[in-house]
Amino acid sequence: MFRKREKVEIIRAEHSGFCFGVDRAIDMAFKEAEKNDRTGNLYTCGHLIHNEAVVKRLEDMGVSMISSLSEASEGDTVIVRSHGEPQEFYEEAEARGITLVDTTCVFVKKIHHLALKAHSEGIPVVVIGDKEHQEVKATNGWCGYEAVVIGDAEEAKEQADRLKGKKPMVVCQTTIKQELLREILSVFDEEGVEYDIHNTICNATRDRQESCAKLASEVDAMVVIGDNHSSNSRKLYEIAKKHNENSFFIENSSNKQLNRLTKYTKIGYIAGASTPEWIIKEVISHMSENVNKNMEQNPMMDFMDDIEKSLRLPKPGDVVDGKIDQVMDDAVIVNMGCKKDGILRSDEVTLEEGQTLADLFKVGDEVKAKVIKSDDGEGGIMLSTKRLVVVENYAELEEAMENKDIITVTLTRAVNGGVIAAYKEITGFIPMSQLSDRYVENADEFLGQTFDVRVIRVDTKRNRAVFSRKAILVDEKRKAVAEIWENLNVGDIVEGKVMRFTDYGAFVDIGGVDGLLHISEISWGKLKHPEEVLKIGDIINVKILSLNEEKGKISLGLKQTQPEPWTLVGEKYQVGDVLEGKVVQIKEYGAFVELEAGLDGLVHISEIANKRVENVFDELKVGETVNVKIMEIDPEKRRISLSIKATLPEEEAAPEEKETVADAVEDAVLDAKEAADEAVEAVKEKAKDVIDAVKEAVDDVKEDVKEAAEKVSDAVQAAKEEAEFEVEKAKEEE
Numbered sequence: 129m130f131r132k133r134e135k136v137e138i139i140r141a142e143h144s145g146f147c148f149g150v151d152r153a154i155d156m157a158f159k160e161a162e163k164n165d166r167t168g169n170l171y172t173c174g175h176l177i178h179n180e181a182v183v184k185r186l187e188d189m190g191v192s193m194i195s196s197l198s199e200a201s202e203g204d205t206v207i208v209r210s211h212g213e214p215q216e217f218y219e220e221a222e223a224r225g226i227t228l229v230d231t232t233c234v235f236v237k238k239i240h241h242l243a244l245k246a247h248s249e250g251i252p253v254v255v256i257g258d259k260e261h262q263e264v265k266a267t268n269g270w271c272g273y274e275a276v277v278i279g280d281a282e283e284a285k286e287q288a289d290r291l292k293g294k295k296p297m298v299v300c301q302t303t304i305k306q307e308l309l310r311e312i313l314s315v316f317d318e319e320g321v322e323y324d325i326h327n328t329i330c331n332a333t334r335d336r337q338e339s340c341a342k343l344a345s346e347v348d349a350m351v352v353i354g355d356n357h358s359s360n361s362r363k364l365y366e367i368a369k370k371h372n373e374n375s376f377f378i379e380n381s382s383n384k385q386l387n388r389l390t391k392y393t394k395i396g397y398i399a400g401a402s403t404p405e406w407i408i409k410e411v412i413s414h415m416s417e418n419v420n421k422n423m424e425q426n427p428m429m430d431f432m433d434d435i436e437k438s439l440r441l442p443k444p445g446d447v448v449d450g451k452i453d454q455v456m457d458d459a460v461i462v463n464m465g466c467k468k469d470g471i472l473r474s475d476e477v478t479l480e481e482g483q484t485l486a487d488l489f490k491v492g493d494e495v496k497a498k499v500i501k502s503d504d505g506e507g508g509i510m511l512s513t514k515r516l517v518v519v520e521n522y523a524e525l526e527e528a529m530e531n532k533d534i535i536t537v538t539l540t541r542a543v544n545g546g547v548i549a550a551y552k553e554i555t556g557f558i559p560m561s562q563l564s565d566r567y568v569e570n571a572d573e574f575l576g577q578t579f580d581v582r583v584i585r586v587d588t589k590r591n592r593a594v595f596s597r598k599a600i601l602v603d604e605k606r607k608a609v610a611e612i613w614e615n616l617n618v619g620d621i622v623e624g625k626v627m628r629f630t631d632y633g634a635f636v637d638i639g640g641v642d643g644l645l646h647i648s649e650i651s652w653g654k655l656k657h658p659e660e661v662l663k664i665g666d667i668i669n670v671k672i673l674s675l676n677e678e679k680g681k682i683s684l685g686l687k688q689t690q691p692e693p694w695t696l697v698g699e700k701y702q703v704g705d706v707l708e709g710k711v712v713q714i715k716e717y718g719a720f721v722e723l724e725a726g727l728d729g730l731v732h733i734s735e736i737a738n739k740r741v742e743n744v745f746d747e748l749k750v751g752e753t754v755n756v757k758i759m760e761i762d763p764e765k766r767r768i769s770l771s772i773k774a775t776l777p778e779e780e781a782a783p784e785e786k787e788t789v790a791d792a793v794e795d796a797v798l799d800a801k802e803a804a805d806e807a808v809e810a811v812k813e814k815a816k817d818v819i820d821a822v823k824e825a826v827d828d829v830k831e832d833v834k835e836a837a838e839k840v841s842d843a844v845q846a847a848k849e850e851a852e853f854e855v856e857k858a859k860e861e862e
């Protein structure tokens with residue numbers, strides 16, 4: 129009977145398996161091998177990597193190995209290894225019509241560029257490394273084979289005199305130890321050799337060695353997976369053995385030593401930089417089966433989960449955490465604890481003007497980034513912190529839209545239907561109709577400027593954001609109007625400007641809001657049209673008669689700023705006064721004569737002349753100026769009786785005729801008519817007020833309809849402009 133065992137833990141070293149450069153080289157080689165449109169042969173020049181299984185796989189796919197370019201012919205394709213080749217290799221391939229698939233690691237390429245530049249400027253090049261290593265040979269080939277290659281402190285001493293006073297540029301083989309570099313530089317310092325150092329040591333090897341040592345000291349047993357010919361794998365085994373005597377070197381899943389792992393419950397594993405993932409997976413799977421045989425329960429699933437977890441690659445869109453492994457000029461390598469490294473290019477990082485990646489990142493820093501491509505076609509996982517910022521920025525926009533918050537954008541360029549507006553890392557769109565609260569024909573005047581806007585739409589799936597500046601301006605106006613309303617009180621006398629006329633009055637701007645000055649409130653006298661008293665643009669003082677904030681209505685009065693004539697009539701006029709007046713209205717029973725605006729008196733038919741007047745119209749005309757004498761003043765009834773007759777010279781006065789009964793009847797009829805007229809006038813006034821109120825209401829409705837129509841038109845226009853922009857954007861994206 130099996131004994132119940134505790135769960136077995138299998139831990140992958142933090143840095144393990146293919147480095148970025150090897151991974152890229154393998155990917156490119158396999159992709160090339162899969163192509164079937166080649167006419168010539170496909171070769172690798174030397175072993176692509178030190179791993180038999182990989183080499184065998186490539187051979188099975190028709191990729192042969194040649195040891196020099198001379199073995200290839202015109203039309204053939206040759207894969208350049210990650211270690212790189214000298215400059216002449218490329219020149220020869222071009223001259224002979226040989227296609228190259230260049231998998232030279234970007235870190236190695238950087239060394240080539242440095243060597244070439246220094247050489248062309250006449251600066252001596254020192255390479256610290258193994259002169260027999262392919263990478264060092266290739267680097268030497270980029271500086272005319274004139275590099276001084278130094279492998280240890282001894283050689284540094286030997287070369288010191290030769291380098292003194294020349295200030296050489298120093299680069300390193302990517303896989304040497306930091307200690308070696310330090311040793312050689314201290315020799316230079318001691319010997320007085322000035323130099324310009326470029327530390328080009330790749331962190332991948334160092335990181336693998338360090339994480340191997342760390343893990344080996346923490347587990348019951350340590351497994352190093354790698355090819356026997358791989359020096360970096362053997363080196364890892366040496367390190368593992370040093371820290372844990374139960375260390376095993378495993379080439380592949382058929383290795384018998386795997387059976388010995390059954391007695392351990394905490395097993396660590398690491399793979400050399402040239403060990404492919406499929407070999408790692410096979411070995412770990414096999415190891416798990418062996419362990420499983422000794423277990424009563426079936427923890428296989430947990431076991432495989434652990435393995436899968438360590439092999440799983442993040443997908444585009446995932447947000448990953450990693451540690452900075454290497455910082456270069458144009459990219460940062462990020463270790464995410466999975467089989468491939470992440471590459472964070474400088475154009476995927478938000479950098480301020482003049483800022484470099486080195487200003488932002490240090491090796492060992494933790495970084496959060498968004499996966500934008502799980503495989504860039506060259507073996508790396510492409511990362512972006514900028515797009516993570518974009519995600520955050522979109523979240524900010526969503527929040528701003530929800531809370532109706534104001535954000536600030538910069539208008540960068542005009543497009544079909546509107547302008548592009550930049551908010552942090554996001555480029556949004558402002559439809560032309562939302563650019564201002566006035567009509568905008570051409571957006572050029574706005575470009576380059578910064579404006580406050582409101583977010584009116586966010587589509588995170590399609591990375592779209594639409595803003596409106598108009599919404600802000602309209603709101604600002606609304607606020608300003610509200611402030612004005614707050615300071616308005618019924619009874620206040622305020623200054624205003626006559627803006628426009630209607631049949632029933634004039635609209636007056638009283639500092640940002642318009643009020644209605646009804647025709648009946650303009651003058652104490654009667655007006656047919658406001659124009660009789662006012663002109664557009666006149667600045668006048670008006671009294672606030674009523675306020676209705678809900679409906680946005682203000683009633684104003686002009687006449688109220690002057691005293692009402694009847695209130696002063698007792699002070700200004702006396703019975704017996706002779707005055708000049710204007711005939712303003714003629715009736716059967718007499719004529720109304722205006723003494724001043726709003727103060728009319730009646731000249732009864734019997735007071736028009738010294739003779740009996742049959743028809744008032746025969747004697748007087750409207751508009752005519754006449755002299756009248758005040759016969760009676762009744763302020764309560766608002767009546768003034770006037771007489772023209774009393775102003776006539778005595779001699780003109782005709783002898784008084786005796787009043788007959790008929791005359792008395794006629795006078796009574798006329799008096800009745802006067803009373804009726806007064807009543808009719810009053811009704812007319814009321815009717816006019818009603819008609820004006822109806823007209824005003826109709827105007828209000830018209831305004832409301834116009835406003836609603838404008839809103840609909842605005843929305844339609846904005847949608848149309850957005851659609852135009854979408855078409856343009858779609859074209860650009862294509």
Ligand code: SF4
Binds near residue numbers: 236333
């Ligand atoms: S060890 Fe470094 S330099 Fe060499 S191939 Fe790998 S990533 Fe490139």
